Amino acid sequence: MNWRVLTVSGYLVVLVSAILLMIASHLPSSTIPTFGSLMSRIMRTRSGRIAVLVGWLWLGMHFFAL
């Protein structure tokens, strides 16, 4: 296994884990919060809102903007 395969595999593990958490959070009587409710908890204060939304803005800028 070379470094590239290992690195990409790491990203895939993280992605699959996130998808599994999303599925598990929607199961009945699940104690795992959904992604949406987690974001709601974080964004209930102004600093939380700004942090999350600037993170989102930065993502767009990083991939596209000058």
Place this chain on the structure above:
Amino acid sequence: MAAAGSPRPPGSTTPTSGAVTRTTPPATSAALAVLRSPVTWILFLAGFFDGISDNWVHALVLWAAAYVVARDVARRARGIAPPTATVMFSGSGPRRPGLLALVAAAAVTYAVVAGSFDRYTWPITAAVVLPGVLVLAVAWPGPLWHRPVPARPRTLGTALWATVFVAAGLWELTALLMQPTLQGGSYSHPTISYLMDTVLSHQVGRSVTLLVWIALGAFLLTRITDSGADPVDGEEGER
């Protein structure tokens, strides 16, 4: 003179049975609150690593956000109450399918048009920054609709999500640091940005990515809740 019923700012003197008790000076208390704020640290460090990767303009955006958050935290720590959060629309959210279809059509049109521009040009920069700033401006005062704060989740569930986010960040950081230089991508140690270069070199890839991005922004905007009272990053929520 403090208004009746307003919180007593740190640093004030409190008469108790004839004695006077001095609390923490307001400047010290504000500085400690900022140092304890993980959100400020995350934004500052993200800006630092973006900057040393030769993206200083993007770093300035993150540092500006860190400053805004730090100022907000410091003001609260000094007992300056934040303005009351305002709700933009009455009701509990859009329910009309026609309106949702219109928004979806606008998002697809935006993604197709913006995706036709090359990366790192002024047109696509405007196409990303303008809606981004608009979303921030809309979110600044409060939620779009009344939306109650969800109950505090179980620690284990939150920890699982945190583990995924932290693992993603550390893995990306590891790949970044294992590149021959911070400014150049590496085939052997690709960052997510490096892997996305192939996708974003085509118009379809850019349009799909922009559609996901704008949909995520809209989703986040609708998830903003009424202000909560539980402390977050060392501060009290807005009331």
